[in-house]
Amino acid sequence: AQSVAQPEDQVNVAEGNPLTVKCTYSVSGNPYLFWYVQYPNRGLQFLLKYITGDNLVKGSYGFEAEFNKSQTSFHLKKPSALVSDSALYFCAVRAPGSSNTGKLIFGQGTTLQVKP
Amino acid sequence: NAGVTQTPKFQVLKTGQSMTLQCAQDMNHNSMYWYRQDPGMGLRLIYYSASEGTTDKGEVPNGYNVSRLNKREFSLRLESAAPSQTSVYFCASYGWTGGSNYGYTFGSGTRLTVV
Numbered sequence: 001a002q003s004v005a006q007p008e009d010q011v012n013v014a015e016g017n018p019l020t021v022k023c024t025y026s027v028s029g030n031p032y033l034f035w036y037v038q039y040p041n042r043g044l045q046f047l048l049k050y051i052t053g054d055n056l057v058k059g060s061y062g063f064e065a066e067f068n069k070s071q072t073s074f075h076l077k078k079p080s081a082l083v084s085d086s087a088l089y090f091c092a093v094r095a096p097g098s099s100n101t102g103k104l105i106f107g108q109g110t111t112l113q114v115k116p
Numbered sequence: 117n118a119g120v121t122q123t124p125k126f127q128v129l130k131t132g133q134s135m136t137l138q139c140a141q142d143m144n145h146n147s148m149y150w151y152r153q154d155p156g157m158g159l160r161l162i163y164y165s166a167s168e169g170t171t172d173k174g175e176v177p178n179g180y181n182v183s184r185l186n187k188r189e190f191s192l193r194l195e196s197a198a199p200s201q202t203s204v205y206f207c208a209s210y211g212w213t214g215g216s217n218y219g220y221t222f223g224s225g226t227r228l229t230v231v
Binding site for chain 1: 223
């Protein structure tokens, strides 16, 4: 069965330090991978996606993610965290064979807390 | 602004009551989805509609029904609400988002409490 795992419920970092939010996936075929961010009482906002090509993907607000096929991972990174980055982050994969339907499978979410 | 609009934003129901969550998108997207979000469980797909006139079950369809009224609108109905359906519900659409990009757009959510 296809699945996405975010092994950390919460990640704590100090402002200015680099941050990593981990994501691993289990799908057959070539995955389309996404990161979304959710601020309190808001909907999901798109950060970045990997479809094909360069394994390092750059996205919104200075975030980037590295696709690693051998480790089936798609970790989200930022070189220097801001307090305003504090939010709930979701990794998602588009289910194989869903090119016409676009169903997304989500991880359970990781809360990022950036302290001043 | 173009996007996905959900109504209502908040709702409290008594056990056994029924209600319909409304969702409309103005981006001419073919595919639409209903997810529920629960703490520690991410977003789980309830139902989806790949195109106007079609609907399919997702991961957690029990207790829900949907209607794809037209290309713009995709409603979610709870016939007899249960406390286990207390959740935040998100509607989303998938399609062309400009330039050469295709992607997903999410509504702002409906926070439902069943007492």
